[in-house]
Amino acid sequence: MSHQAAPVKAKFWTPGVVVLAVLMAAGGGAIIARFIGGIGYVSNLTTARPWGLWIGVDVASGVALAAGGFTTAFLAHIIGRHYYEAVVRPALLTAMLGYTFVVLGLLVDIGRSWAIWKPMLYWNPTSVLFEVAMCVMFYLNVLYLEFLPIVVERFKGRVNLPGPLAALNAPVDGLLRLADAVLPKIMWVFIILGVVLSCMHQSSLGSLMLIAPTKLHPLWYTPILPLLFLTSAIAVGYPMVVFETTLATTSLKLDSEMKVLTPLTRITIFLLGLYLALKVGDMVVRGTYVYLLDGTAQTNAFLVELIFGVIVPWLMLLSPAVRRSRRGLFIACTLIVVGVLVNRLNVFVVGYRPPISEANYFPSIGEILVTVGLIATLMFIYRFIITHLPVLARPEQEVRP
Amino acid sequence: MGINRRDFFKILTAAGTAAAGSARPARAWQSRAPSDPVGCLVDLTRCIGCRKCEEACNRVNGLPAPDRRFEDLTVLDRNRRPDERTYTVVNRYTSEMIDERDQLIPTFVKLQCMHCQDPACASACIVGALSKKENGAVHYDVSKCIGCRYCMVACPFEIPAYEYHDPITPRVMKCTFCYERVQTENKLPGCAEICPVEAITFGRRSDILAEAKRRIKNNPGRYIDHVYGEKEVGGTSWMYLSGVPFEKLGFNSLPETPMPRLAETIQHSLFSYLWSPIVLFGMLGGVMWASKDKGDRADNHKDGGDR
Ligand code: SF4
Ligand code: SF4
Ligand code: SF4
Numbered sequence: 290m291s292h293q294a295a296p297v298k299a300k301f302w303t304p305g306v307v308v309l310a311v312l313m314a315a316g317g318g319a320i321i322a323r324f325i326g327g328i329g330y331v332s333n334l335t336t337a338r339p340w341g342l343w344i345g346v347d348v349a350s351g352v353a354l355a356a357g358g359f360t361t362a363f364l365a366h367i368i369g370r371h372y373y374e375a376v377v378r379p380a381l382l383t384a385m386l387g388y389t390f391v392v393l394g395l396l397v398d399i400g401r402s403w404a405i406w407k408p409m410l411y412w413n414p415t416s417v418l419f420e421v422a423m424c425v426m427f428y429l430n431v432l433y434l435e436f437l438p439i440v441v442e443r444f445k446g447r448v449n450l451p452g453p454l455a456a457l458n459a460p461v462d463g464l465l466r467l468a469d470a471v472l473p474k475i476m477w478v479f480i481i482l483g484v485v486l487s488c489m490h491q492s493s494l495g496s497l498m499l500i501a502p503t504k505l506h507p508l509w510y511t512p513i514l515p516l517l518f519l520t521s522a523i524a525v526g527y528p529m530v531v532f533e534t535t536l537a538t539t540s541l542k543l544d545s546e547m548k549v550l551t552p553l554t555r556i557t558i559f560l561l562g563l564y565l566a567l568k569v570g571d572m573v574v575r576g577t578y579v580y581l582l583d584g585t586a587q588t589n590a591f592l593v594e595l596i597f598g599v600i601v602p603w604l605m606l607l608s609p610a611v612r613r614s615r616r617g618l619f620i621a622c623t624l625i626v627v628g629v630l631v632n633r634l635n636v637f638v639v640g641y642r643p644p645i646s647e648a649n650y651f652p653s654i655g656e657i658l659v660t661v662g663l664i665a666t667l668m669f670i671y672r673f674i675i676t677h678l679p680v681l682a683r684p685e686q687e688v689r690p
Numbered sequence: 691m692g693i694n695r696r697d698f699f700k701i702l703t704a705a706g707t708a709a710a711g712s713a714r715p716a717r718a719w720q721s722r723a724p725s726d727p728v729g730c731l732v733d734l735t736r737c738i739g740c741r742k743c744e745e746a747c748n749r750v751n752g753l754p755a756p757d758r759r760f761e762d763l764t765v766l767d768r769n770r771r772p773d774e775r776t777y778t779v780v781n782r783y784t785s786e787m788i789d790e791r792d793q794l795i796p797t798f799v800k801l802q803c804m805h806c807q808d809p810a811c812a813s814a815c816i817v818g819a820l821s822k823k824e825n826g827a828v829h830y831d832v833s834k835c836i837g838c839r840y841c842m843v844a845c846p847f848e849i850p851a852y853e854y855h856d857p858i859t860p861r862v863m864k865c866t867f868c869y870e871r872v873q874t875e876n877k878l879p880g881c882a883e884i885c886p887v888e889a890i891t892f893g894r895r896s897d898i899l900a901e902a903k904r905r906i907k908n909n910p911g912r913y914i915d916h917v918y919g920e921k922e923v924g925g926t927s928w929m930y931l932s933g934v935p936f937e938k939l940g941f942n943s944l945p946e947t948p949m950p951r952l953a954e955t956i957q958h959s960l961f962s963y964l965w966s967p968i969v970l971f972g973m974l975g976g977v978m979w980a981s982k983d984k985g986d987r988a989d990n991h992k993d994g995g996d997r
Pocket of ligand 1: 803804805806809810811812828844845846847848849850864
């Protein structure tokens with residue numbers, strides 16, 4: 290795994306980071322309110338609407354948008370396209386942070402946060418959610434393990450703890466050296482395991498709604514929902530890498546990685562095309578296109594999702610000029626990322642319509658603050674890590690020592 | 691070209707063959723419903739909307755006192771749903787039917803958990819905190835619950851309610867079918883026991899279903915020919931008889947397929963004995979091993995091909 294990554298040398302407290310800190314504080318306040326007054330105190334959730342913004346964005350979208358981790362691992366490590374290694378580390382970091390925040394989001398959303406470990410003890414094999422939870426838990430550990438070599442690379446032989454902790458320098462360094470010796474030999478198991486676990490829970494996330502046929506709008510309720518979730522997660526993997534790499538390189542004024550990103554998104558044409566074919570095919574087979582022009586909020590949301598989240602970016606990517614242009618590629622990839630986000634929101638929130646209570650739901654300020662705060666924290670930690678650990682590719686002109 | 695289409699299809703074909711070769715025929719989905727549970731028949735043509743069942747339910751389950759007294763019938767002016775402080779509610783519906791004194795005839799509908807034969811809530815619950823008991827009750831075990839509320843997402847009758855204002859130990863609240871009273875104390879459910887007009891009949895599900903059919907047959911003018919809950923979502927332990935079409939009384943039309951069937955079938959055919967993850971792991975391992983020696987060759991650092 291020899292690719293040139295290095296900690297980014299940049300000022301940490303930029304105005305953008307200050308904004309992040311403010312959003313984090315606001316989210317933190319909302320979370321404190323949730324643990325004092327209960328979920329009902331900060332959210333608009335009801336009996337008819339048990340899942341809202343938190344499940345739709347923090348959990349379902351978080352899992353989908355972390356798909357860059359396993360798709361790049363597949364490309365670079367499993368089929369051996371080492372050319373793409375420059376984007377493996379940032380994708381891995383995004384996945385690791387993404388899943389960590391899925392768990393944090395869940396801690397806010399579930400009523401008994403302190404009981405979150407209980408599925409490990411009480412198994413219900415008929416529950417799709419149980420399968421998802423198990424996979425996510427294992428995958429999170431796999432991600433931490435996959436990330437460990439990056440920490441080892443940075444600190445091996447340079448452990449220098451402050452003050453009285455200095456006594457620990459030798460033991461910690463010993464541990465790092467041990468990890469350095471063992472990890473490369475066993476890493477292949479975790480890389481494959483990561484891909485397998487991802488395929489399992491990405492698809493099962495779609496199976497979650499199969500138990501509510503009378504509640505989910507027919508435009509989304511289909512027996513192939515798990516397949517659609519899996520293919521869309523795979524398809525969004527590389528666009529997500531483009532999206533975050535472009536954001537990071539722009540805000541830190543680094544080289545853009547176009548020579549990696551452009552060929553990377555060529556694969557996306559095929560993957561997104563497959564998803565589009567499945568989605569349209571499913572609509573034709575089940576005859577649900579009859580709903581398309583209903584003009585309700587739900588069908589409009591579906592049209593937005595399909596046209597702007599899939600068809601437009603797919604057509605854009607078909608053009609080599611767009612793929613070679615930094616701006617064009619960024620726009621296309623952003624559309625795909627937002628499209629998958631909208632899809633998850635549609636399945637879990639917009640398309641979910643309890644027929645008896647017909648409850649309208651719009652997330653409360655509290656819910657929005659929690660979600661925004663979590664995303665801000667994620668970006669904050671991302672920035673912190675890339676300025677301290679070798680994640681992003683070293684600028685071209687520098688020669689590796 | 692780095693990853694070209696041929697490579698992709700090779701992998702896909704390999705995946706397909708491996709999957710096809712190892713896929714066992716998915717076992718047909720099996721209902722896990724108990725064969726002869728108890729149940730209740732609610733005869734809506736008898737109910738007089740006195741709210742005594744609500745009161746009894748509140749008492750036997752030790753629920754918090756209501757905002758307005760149970761004798762206060764103005765509560766009926768607004769339709770309610772069972773919530774975290776109320777396991778059962780009675781609603782009033784008026785139809786076109788007029789009695790001999792030209793008064794609109796109201797129909798009262800008691801709502802509570804239907805205790806489905808194949809409950810979606812129990813199939814969905816991540817920890818099995820909800821379970822179908824041998825006697826038919828769908829029982830909630832708070833000591834397992836993590837508060838994910840997937841049971842509420844799953845329930846087709848929108849029954850389970852949640853203590854949203856409890857920050858630390860909220861519970862899922864729904865009719866218990868008076869499990870303790872019925873099972874260990876050999877009593878009737880609180881609501882069935884108190885009903886002054888015998889609108890609620892408790893008994894073996896098979897017996898009360900037969901009784902329902904008998905009532906329809908003996909009095910075809912009084913009843914519409916449908917026992918709600920006989921077939922809905924594969925059958926429920928609570929069933930209803932009515933003189934007014936159920937759709938006009940807030941009941942939703944539901945398929946006869948048990949709700950958990952599709953999700954469980956898909957999950958089980960994909961993951962029984964973890965065959966698909968194991969196959970996938972093996973395949974990926976093979977691919978990784980095959981591309982390994984290539985990795986040392988320079989061409990692998992070539993870029994991704996034409997742009
Ligand atoms: S009515 Fe709802 S809560 Fe009651 S058993 Fe059926 S699925 Fe479960
Ligand atoms: S809220 Fe509790 S009872 Fe309902 S599905 Fe989650 S763990 Fe099970
Ligand atoms: S069976 Fe028991 S818990 Fe259910 S509505 Fe009747 S009294 Fe209440």
